[in-house]
Amino acid sequence: MKTRSVREQLVEHALVLIRRRGFNGFSYRDLAELVGVKTSSIHYYFPSKDDLVLEAVREYSARMQARLHAIDSNLPPAEQARQYLAPLRANAGTDQACLVSMLSADVLVLPDAVRAVMQDYIRGNEQWLARLFERAAAQRETPYQVAPQQLAQVVYGALQSGQISARLFGTTERLDAAASLLANAMPVEPELAHA
């Protein structure tokens, strides 16, 4: 049982609200009621809504970076891919989408600082995937027909789109299709030695 500061609770619930309804889809009132404070208290921590969303996207991006870093790059590529995909599948059943995808609709009215973090988030994912493809390529029998970086952009795009589709269709069909393509691009794992 851990007690979080009001500020932490605000960010935590803001993450959920944005991932559910987007930047224009929730209000300070919604957030205040979830945390159990008055709207004026939110303004104490985050003077404007732009400040709040900036903090939320920073936190979201930092957590993803931590997750990517936590995957052991010495593991077989197929296992790394599995660990990367696991939380995507888990979230797909939720009514929460990727925060960066949700904010993408509001790109024209979001501050530059927010856009910059969104770009970092996507590039971070693409780079992680690209490096995975690079290492995987060395272990594969047949080479890739496209550069790792391009392959990473296509696969990551399909995964993002697949997550969005999961909410619209109520099925992980498209996310699974993208995940399969990633999994199939991994080299076949050598059998584990057992005595």
Place this chain on the structure above:
Amino acid sequence: MKTRSVREQLVEHALVLIRRRGFNGFSYRDLAELVGVKTSSIHYYFPSKDDLVLEAVREYSARMQARLHAIDSNLPPAEQARQYLAPLRANAGTDQACLVSMLSADVLVLPDAVRAVMQDYIRGNEQWLARLFERAAAQRETPYQVAPQQLAQVVYGALQSGQISARLFGTTERLDAAASLLANAMPVEPELAHA
């Protein structure tokens, strides 16, 4: 010089507004000013905002279906792919994204009828691509490693994501990567006979 009815103008400008700022990002006031009427006149044609967005997404989907139907299925697959991709590239320079992508963020609060049209739109694109892959497979030397339907879902997802990314990054890099993957999946065109 064609004169459009007020109703047609409302739908036309609604398409632009939604594709720019999303469902929650524009108001009846914005739309009224663009068309040059009062907000109460919009309510005459579209009693609620849900009615307006339903008409907009229907029109958007119908136009895409017409475009898909206009591509001659007897052309070489690579040429069909080119015709499919051309308008995507053209729109990528604009500040307008795909209407269905924009509405995806608001899926939790949109009426079922709107969601149904959004699903039709995506399935229509995927089916068109899947059939293209089916015909292309017959003409290729090397077979695809995934089913046409799955390949279509991944490619379409990457294209959708690529269009969204174009607004965020200000570059068509990711859209191009997805487009290249589609183009490369087409069979090599036989040389044209010339005398």
Place this chain on the structure above:
DNA sequence: GTCTATAAGGCGATAGAC
């Protein structure tokens, strides 16, 4: 069909007491 006028409430944001 289009307007004026207005309802009824939501919005982000601020001032100032405690």
Place this chain on the structure above:
DNA sequence: GTCTATCGCCTTATAGAC
């Protein structure tokens, strides 16, 4: 830090004159 109170504006939507 958190509250009450309020500002000024925007929102969707309706009633009724023309």
